[in-house]
Amino acid sequence: MTVPPAGRRERKKAATRQAIADAALRLFLERGYDQVSVRDVADAADVSTTTVFKHFTGKEALVFDQEQDREERLVAAVRRRPPGQSVPDALRRHILDTWLPIETHPQRAEFARLVDSTPELSAYAGHMWTRHARALAAAIADEVGADRDDLACAALARYALEVPALARGRDDPRAAVETVFDLLAHGWRPPAAR
Known part of the structure; x- marks a missing residue:
């Protein structure tokens, strides 16, 4: 069982990370991995590409977020x-x-x-x-x-x-x-x- 982050900032970061990962997986399953860009994931999660890269090392890491x-x-x-x-x-x-x-x-x-x-x-x-x-x-x-x-x-x-x-x-x-x-x-x- 994962222990939720204690502070508000940590909870917000965790929620943003999860929203990005969820959007990425949904898009990859719908369209296929090669047909989805990091920009598409950022748009779907309503964040910037910079924010995506703050949370994930690359496109592959979006699939294996845990x-x-x-x-x-x-x-x-x-x-x-x-x-x-x-x-x-x-x-x-x-x-x-x-x-x-x-x-x-x-x-x-x-x-x-x-x-x-x-x-x-x-x-x-x-x-x-x-x-x-x-x-x-x-x-x-x-x-x-x-x-x-x-x-x-x-x-x-x-x-x-x-x-x-x-x-x-x-x-x-x-x-x-x-x-x-x-x-x-x-x-x-x-x-x-x-």
């Missing part, structure tokens, strides 16, 4: 987990709490088509994924007292970030997430014969 927050929450899931909770279990809980609502959002399929059909957005998503994996691996390493380039920590981070892709489209996405995290926590066992 990614910085997602990365921070991902790292926090590891660093702020309850005493006695393992890192894989903290990541399992985080994925279940954050990914499942996204997966069931009514615009998820449209959003996925937009990203998958736009090379710039697919590339941007790949760079974000790599950045998230590095940040998560560093947090895991810090938590267990390992070097930041520890291979096991990097592997756990990458595998955990792949769980949503593996669970997507399954009949029971929650059960799929649980299955993959059981594998991460306890190792692979051959599936029972059907």
